[in-house]
Amino acid sequence: MTPATLSAALVDQVPAMQARATTLDAEELFPEQDFQMLRELGALRAPLPSAQGGQGAGTEPGGMDLIVRLLITLGWGNLAVGRLFEAHVNALKLIVAYGTPAQVGRVAAEVWDGHLFGLWVTDPAEHALQLSAGALRGSKGPCSGAGHVTRALVTMSTPAGSQMAVVAVDRTVAVEPKRGVLQGMRACINGVARFHDTPLADDALIGGPGDYLREPLLSTGAWRTSAVTLGGLDALVAATRDQLARRGHQDALLQQDRFGHMLIAQETARLWTTAAAQHAEASQAPAADQVAYVNLARIAVEAACLDAMRLAQRALGLAAFLRPNPVERLLRDLAVYLRQPAPDSVLTEAASHAFSA
Template sequence: MTFPFDALSACCADLEAEASANDPQAAFPAEGIARLRKLGVLSVTLPETLGGRGSGTGHRGGMELLQLLQLVGQGSLALGRIVEGHINAIRLIACYGTADQLARAAMDVHDGALFGVWVTDGASPLRMEHSDGGIRLQGEKLFASGVHHVTRALVTARTRADTTYMLLVPLDGTRTVSPAFGGLAGMRGAGTGRCDFSATRLPPDAMIGQEGDYLRQPEFSAGAWRGMAVALGGIARLTSLLRLQLVERGRAESPAQQARIGRALIAAESAYLWTRKAALTAAVQDRYDVDEVAATVNLARIAVERAGLDVLELVQRGLGLSAFTRANVVERLVRDLATYLRQPAPDETLCEAAAWFTHHDLPRPEDMS
């Protein structure tokens, strides 16, 4: 049975309308999540034996997940961030957790649970210690997407010995949560905020994997391609709106505007090709050196960022002040994409990837069947 991509594509306009309606109040896209859950989006990366499709692994699965995330991002980048975080959590449990932990996660997904990955520490970093046969937490996480709606948070916590572990924390509404400091300019519908885990107690089996697994390569870098796929949807949507709005205003025949349209199309296609390469490399990563996988995805990450920034400039210059009016959907999309593209350590990412490929050739996973 194939994934219902036609149905997902058909609801993109509704996802976009919800995102625009929710933006002023920074409301969460509850209707969008419900529609995606009904389509099976939230269970696609689970193994087939656990009621999923195994998307994201293997050549076919990588391309399927890329298409899915791109379509969600095309409809709503904020919703795409929530879905990507959910999928990321499932992926980490599948990579590093036990068979029983993955099976329990699958049951939770089918029961309607929403997962997230929260790793950014606040002024009080999240700490863990073993106590009374369990685990006790102290501290907080910042920039936690879906902070009021995620029901299973995969978090990183440090021990007294300064080692890092992943923990899966059920969220029952008893923890202190608050919005992001000052409120984000874009991606407001993602519900990003702060969560205080102080005095939280967990059973021993809340620990996912071993010490240092979250930062273990190549998965740590390879997983970034899924965020690129979501961004790709936003880049494609803005490129389409540039063309459509210039045609509607009778300005598309201007040589200067045609040049902008052409450059935007080139940027969008470049972003797609780099994302595809990253997705394929990550999906068949066992065929490559660990550093090769990480470096390929890191180069792709920078390429997609650059393409997105180019499209933002072209859209704003091409549409002029109309791109800054709140009545135009472009204004929100520009804010959302600009915020979404702000991934950590871009300079370090680029230099590490360049250092590897100074002495190696790029892999060609696209040639594999």
């Protein structure tokens, strides 16, 4: 499939994804059908470099437009699906950036076999994952796709520093989905992965110590989360417009005022996201400039979404809080998904960078 055909095919899937999203959220079910659809369309292998039969979506400058479109479209269809897909892309991007050709080839073959990758880098408060004497001990969490992703790129502490490794999520890893605790993004199936003397396969370590924390990739990848979020915002704006129109409020001045500001927030998020993608994926600018720009974009998109969420609640009133109104789920999913790491330092470091320029 060409990038244009793949994007168009995915757009065609959005109504079905949105229809499934209500049940997946209510019953906290992993979006199996959505990922089967993505597998069949070839979207899961689109992030692979062209040399591996992919389309470089997110891994090569030429694949930038495609990954922007895929992430926004998936967020529009179902934020949880978008988030899981984004983790798959993030893991593949890091493996392509830091792995050896043999490792990239092996991972590409697994993606062609249909494996979905997770990116498990957050450590729980206790028992952070460690590697010693060739075995993994400790936990990772929260882990999206718990019990469903079949490969994960994990970070662990080693005597030499923090390292990444690809692990097969099989019987050697105890994965516990934590249902009933998250307000939104419930179809992500977050959980904890516990490793009990799990042997690390030969040649599983990706890159060297400290590579995961290396800039610009550590920070610039945040634009992908913003893109998925923007898709969710698109869905919120569309649903609010439809519901206001159904009530006959399209000519009410104050509703127009609120909806106009939602459109401004939506376009603000779109402009920042697409420019951030350009800075992260196809720019020759110094790494510090790329990082600062994407950091500002992350906060701008967060602010735009929070603004639009407040306006949707005010415009629709109680209906925005009643299930199964899709707006109710979108507000919960967006509220949770917007909680990304360290927002204060992201903003203050970008401001500080502007002073030092």
